[in-house]
Amino acid sequence: MTASFTDCANAIRALAMDAVEAANSGHPGMPMGMADVATVLFQRYLKFDPAEPKWADRDRFVLSAGHGSMLLYSALYLTGYARPTIDDIKAFRQLGSPCAGHPENFELAGVECTTGPLGQGLAMAVGMAIAERHLNATWGDALVDHRTWVIAGDGCLMEGINHEAIGLAGHLGLGRLIVLWDDNKITIDGAVSLSSSEDVAMRYAATGWHVVECDGHDAADIARAFDEAIADPRPTLVRCRTIIGKGAPTKQGTSKTHGSPLGADEVAAARVELGWASAPFEVPEEVRDAWLKAGARGGEVRTAWEARLASHEDHVEFERQMKGDLPAWFSLGDHVADLLANPQKVATRKASELALEAINAQLPDTIGGSADLTGSNNTLTKGLGALTADNYGGRYVYYGIREFGMSAAMNGMALHGGVIPYGGTFLVFADYARAAIRLSALQRARVVYVMTHDSIGLGEDGPTHQPVEHLASLRAMPNLDVYRPCDTIETAECWELSLQKADGPSLLALSRQNLPQLRTEAAENRSARGAYALFEAEAPRQVVLLASGSEVAIAAEVRDLLEAEGVGADVVSVPCWERFDAQDAQYKRDLLPGHALKVSIEAGSTFGWERYTGSEGLRLGVDGFGASAPYLDLYEHYGLTAAAIAPQILARVKEEA
Secondary structure (H helix, E strand, C coil): CCCCHHHHHHHHHHHHHHHHHHHCCCCCHHHHHCHHHHHHHHHHHCCCCCCCCCCCCCCEEEECCHHHHHHHHHHHHHHCCCCCCHHHHHCCCCCCCCCCCCCCCCCCCCCCCCCCCCCHHHHHHHHHHHHHHHHHHHHCCCCCCCCEEEEECHHHHHCHHHHHHHHHHHHHCCCCEEEEEEECCEECCEEHHHCCCCCHHHHHHHCCCEEEEEECCCHHHHHHHHHHHHHCCCCEEEEEECCCCCCCCCCCCCHHHCCCCCCHHHHHHHHHHHCCCCCCCCCCHHHHHHHHHHHHCHHHHHHHHHHHHHHCCCHHHHHHHHHCCCCCCCCCHHHHHHHHHCCCCECHHHHHHHHHHHHHHHCCCEEEEECCCHHHHCCCCCCCCECECCECCCCEEECCCCHHHHHHHHHHHHHHCCCEEEEEEEHHHHHHHHHHHHHHHHHCCCCEEEEECCCHHHCCCCCCCCCCCHHHHHHCCCCCEEECCCCHHHHHHHHHHHHHCCCCCEEEECCCCCECCCCCCCCCCHHHHCCEEEECCCCCEEEEEEECCCHHHHHHHHHHHHHHCCCEEEEEECCCHHHHHCCCHHHHHHHCCCCCEEEEECCCCCCCCHHHHCCCCEEECCCCCCCCCCHHHHHHHCCCCHHHHHHHHHHHHHHHC
């Protein structure tokens, strides 16, 4: 007996409603409504091989509407991926199951990115499509020739990031990107018309997209729309007109199927409606066989690709890039040696540019960019060339004023593989990018955020542009290494560490103002410890001065004033809290002895420094919004000068004597 198309689609519907019912939690409506579209996609169009899920030239599939995760889990199970197993699906949304409430890329092969925050999946897919076209320009069709497919819902298209993402995709002419819009006219609150009356198709067309429509429950019409999408050189939005919760006889087409279990009675009625006689979590053998056959169709394509790769003269380099390994020859040793021989007093944003000149010349993997602040972020180096619709081989993306879209696209590039993205903006605008930075950390994506103008030191632009609370809030984020280097040497070290971290993002907070080069040696990467004694006390040590970035030089001046009064003081540079916190207890005790007065100096919120100074220490910073003035006047106004700080410390030392 041969399974029909409808039987195959109903397998997704049945697994989705059964899993949500068992968990008493989840979103059955979208998987049931998009089951027909997904069946056409996975059985006929998507290029993949469950036997080798990380095959470099596979199509990327992104479930941007991540709440409908059971659609993806069902497709992976049915097509023959090793996981999820049927037991994994039975444990949907339970502790220890890889079938989380929303898809997580580190849990299952076949989940290309973590989605659920609406709009970000589609925006990451833009980055994947950029990476595909760039690598195609480098390696040719023989090794890189695939598409990026997305299923997105109304929420994905309403979110503000959608405007940023589709504008960038249209501008770059990313014709290998196809978005399947689940146009079911329903959100959690009810009908879409309650909150939106825009013409979505016209909006996409206005940004340079091709738009086509289909009946999302007619296999032939779906295939016709896919064929039109593939044939058009522009990115395509396929408007799939669907019924949310299709098959649930009394709830389909309503918001009742969106984010709640159907209920036992409705599930039973849906089985009758769909003609699905199998017990919960059971798939008839002929349906399972049809799906497994569809999953196996990519095997021959992959084998042929592997033969082409093996015969390619640079296959070792291609494999290195796709694995994300740094080349054996990569080193910033010569760059650091030159800085030691020729010290420079420059802003750390300029120091970053100097480091990038050395990095980009050695690493073909890097793709840089900026959100319309190239000249301020210093992210463009010689020879990169712009990545445009006419030159995908370029290595620099002009993202425009799209901080959120840029950050999400970089996530997609990193997750695609083969490239290491970095992008710049002002640190204060981390607020615009924060949701994507969080997904960088959650997804373990190697993205480097270059964020300049990192304090009141930016001066006259005033409190709207002066980050105060930003360092503290970013340091609170798990798996994000926040670096604030103090000079050219530390900046090079922090770049090296950022590139070496393959399992998560890094953020470099860089100064606008010039800073002296304090380091006179670099026998090892001292920033790797997160904190270290830059200058040690000459008189008996009574004080430890902790500082980061532009305030390390101020701490050095304070030390000199204290030493002149017979008070010994260490200066501890703290470029990265996360790395320092990971050091062993003895190292921390040696650096921050219990008997010493510990003083933190940073031109931002003092929040968090008490973990190092203790409650009895001094914490000097800016705990209110800044002001508009030349930066030296601001430092004096906020008491962040050696002349203002040293007397406070001397008074405290005298009190404790």
